[in-house]
Amino acid sequence: MVKQLTVISGKGGTGKTTFTSSFAALAENAVIADCDVDAADMHLILQPEIFEIHDFYGLDVATIDKELCTDCGICVSSCRFAAIGSGKVVDVYKCEGCGVCEYVCPANAVSMIAKKAGEYYCSNTRFGPLVHAKLGAGEEASGKLVSDVRRRASELAEQSGKDLIIIDGPPGTGCAVIAAITGADMVLVVTEPTKSGIHDLERVVQVARHFRIPVAVCINKRDINDRLSVSIGEYCKINYIPVIGMLPYDNIVIEAMVEGRSVVEYSGGKFSEGIRSVWGKLENLLVQEKEGLVELL
């Protein structure tokens, strides 16, 4: 069985990609999926060589044929999303692609057209296969694109006999995060000891619990606020969440990033050791039966 690990953070900037790219370097037999489709940045470290490109289509959008339009205005009053403006122009950013306007138009002036919303790619990297994506600027349906990326990553894992998929998840708690964690065997939350860090951690843990996925936590930049690091530890303890790492702020992270390397490749220092130890614990948790872990929830 191919196991799936999703790394999330509640919010960006906690060092999620630093960890994921190092895990990619440490994992022996994994496919990597960059599901932060909104602002993908794994490629900066993994330098992928693309061997496959797929178009991604989001929802259709409405267009109105001015020749056929009789200006009756039924579409305008039927659109719940206020997407049709003056002159019967559809605002593509507001259109949700529901097709109501097409249905109600008595003059057959509206048609729904498919719109390319982005691309996703399969690539080779020095750490193995990577599936990643680019969502067009301002496009919707990022959850759907995340699902496509994960599906392709699963296929690649099956085909190439890999036993793990490492998923770099998107920030937040919305549709894209839900798509990135559903069906995963384990979620690692990378957090930081700030007031907002704790707040976001709590929300994202609730989401993971909602979908009954085991959670582990790693605290990054622990020395920014030692007191809050302790509170995060307490919160996790009360909620039966293992804290599998606590790493200090370290400039090595930025240095490695500027060099386009993962931290574990770039240096063998303390921070790298910390990541290695987190990875070891994660591997252990992943081999434990998922059912057993869910019992804890």
Added chain:
Amino acid sequence: MKIAIASGKGGTGKTTVAVNFALAIGNTQLFDCDVEEPNCNLFLGLDLDKQEDVSIAIPEIDSEKCSLCGSCAEFCCYNAIAKLPQRVMIFPKLCHGCGGCQIVCPENAISEIKRPIGIIEKGVHAGSGISFFQGTLGIGEPMATPVIRRLQAHIDEKAVVVVDSPPGTACPVIATVGEMDYCVLVTEPTPFGLNDLVLAVEVVRQLKVPFGVIINRHGSGYNGVEKYCYSENIPILMKIPYDRKIAVLYSQGIPFVQRMPQWKENFRAMYHEICSISSENTLQDSYSGVRN
């Protein structure tokens, strides 16, 4: 004057800038549109009053009237309705509330009920005269945009409005930034920061909203972000240095303008710069930063 604070991704200091900026100008309306993770009030600590529930209308099927024709399920492009042999099933979280199923049902078997997905709250910061609004999306709810739209209904067109946008470049950001007069993009001086900034710039250019950049945690030694801004003619409005004092205040939830008053002046100066850029734009009918 409506100013959005945005960034290609989270963690760049968007919320810090929004809160400190609003506090520095004073008498503003501050909106936290990051409805998945509203964090502004962690720095303001206000008592919030609930203003309204945000709901979307989802279908309810009267099984007495339903003839199981399946038209509703066929019409629904979000797969929120499934026709089973004995009944029709609704998946509320997939429903966008377009109302299409009700229109297509030949038996008039569909009515709508409200499903709450989030709330809007308000608080007032007495010291600075800030009216603060935040929207919170329910846990596990996928659709942020309706909450953002409801929040925006509270914008007072005559006020100075500061908006903390959601991270990323997808639908919720468009919903937020598209309605603004100016957009401040907060980034950090790393290759990741630059990568995300380039994506964010693509979006604001498409939206034709004038914009400038704040470099947060400046001083890493990496100057790719500055080079990019100069070459693209994008104004750098401010550089906030990496300063342990600021990081510690942040971790404690204290807006740094309250402890480091010189920054109040810096943010005010930035506000005046933004105002003059915008009025220039109205005169010339073109947008700084939108020009290539």
